[in-house]
Amino acid sequence: MNMMATIAASGATRSGDAHSGDVRLSQARNAIEIDNVAVTFGGSSRAVRAIDNVSLTVREGEFVSLIGHSGCGKSTLLRTIADIIAPTEGKVAIFGGTPAAARASRTFSMVFQQSVLMPWAKVIDNVRLPFEVGGANPKAGNFMDPHEALKLVELEGFEDALPSELSGGMRQRVSIARALVTRPKVLLMDEPFGALDELVRDTLNVELLRIWKQSGMTIVFVTHSLHEAVFLSQRVVVMSRRPSRIGGILEIDLPEERDLALKDAPELGHHVARLRDMLGAG
């Protein structure tokens, strides 16, 4: 309950700051509202509570990371938002509607740890997939040209390549292009760079921030890298293990403009140390 107060308070401070010129936050609605959500796996006899009593509000345009030890339920929480898992208790709202409705209207896109591409389809056809299934109508929506989406992730010229011809980092870019092509309001990312080497991860971190700035999307980002969480986010949600709850939230008061140099900056280190404390306590 203490937690709830913190979230509410931080929400209020942010809206209060609205006059200071941050356009994105000035019209901030609540993008995602998670209200007392619990998820239990398995039958009644061997039930495992993956997350318990989680409440969180993410404002429109915000970049929020979820971190925690492996098995703390951070991915479960993200998948509950994405309507892949139904909460056992509580409810999730995306712009006031149900996750199922948000899914159908392409309000959010999801990026997985693996690039999850169709290996038999060319890059461009992989990017085009969200147009072609689930009753999506590219003419009705304000969808992006798939070529433009590829340009956004700097993969022009690779339209006709097969995924197996690309490196792991390039494949993950393709999957990001596929997520962006529907111009989602919310981007849910489940350890998207976790399988990549550090140099590629750094580059993609910077590019993700650029895309986030340009688009004004709301991003919820699951990671187990404290550095990555601090570098990218405005707020970092620390999840505790057993019970799997929100253990604390850290506001990242780093400048809006962030580049690679910041990765080695002491300010970033302070935040990381702070997170490490919170994780230990949780």
Add this chain to the structure above:
Amino acid sequence: MSVDRSIETAAPLPRIWSILPGPEVMRALGMAVLGLSLTLVLWQLVVTLFGVPSYLVPAPTDVAGALSRDLPLLVEAAVPTITEAFLGFLLGNTVALLVAVSFVYNKVIEEMFYPVAILVKTIPIVAIAPVLKIILGNGIEPKIVIAALICFFPTLVNSVRGFRAVNPQLLELMHVLSASKTEVFLRIRIYSALPYIFSALKISVTMCVLGAIVGEWIGANQGIGYLLLQSMFDFNAPRLFATILTASVIAITGFAIVSMLEKWVIRWDPGAAM
């Protein structure tokens, strides 16, 4: 970018080249031919040295003689057998794929009819053949059905497995995209199943020749099966061996065609993790 170039060099190869065997395959082929030649030489030596009469075991030269002498006869016999095997192949695999699709769409159908399919599989094909002859008569039909029956099971089992062997994350992605069952099937399951289906087709393309021959044994006046029996009754061992060789060539050709088709259809790396 360096990756750019690697793709440019990989792409311009004309499509037809991709289905022809590469140098490793050519070497394997050469070794196989060498082994086969040595076996034939050994066979020839044993038969000649021990003076085995050619009506018992013909020497390779006797078989070669029969091959050239009876070539028109062998070709004539091959035509109906190939027709029966091919039509049986089409029928058996088409039905197997349709049943597999129905299994994947509906669990209840699978629970009810998978045991039936296994039951059919356990009945020896030579035991069913006379029944089919009574039902379908002496024409081409019972042979096609026997060939089809023999193809049916491996394709059913493999394609059901293939339709289910989908990357679970791709299914989650399709769920997030609100894709329907049919969309998942047409865009994901079919492609995931193709490698499995092709390995089944490679088994059944050789099996359907066997099925057609068994069918001809039960009652026919033409075809490879018929010629085998005739040669046996005539104690014409060289022609018997030449006929066996013809059957083998038909099966190998079928296998080669399906393998080339597989390479042409499956251009991606089915084992690669994405």
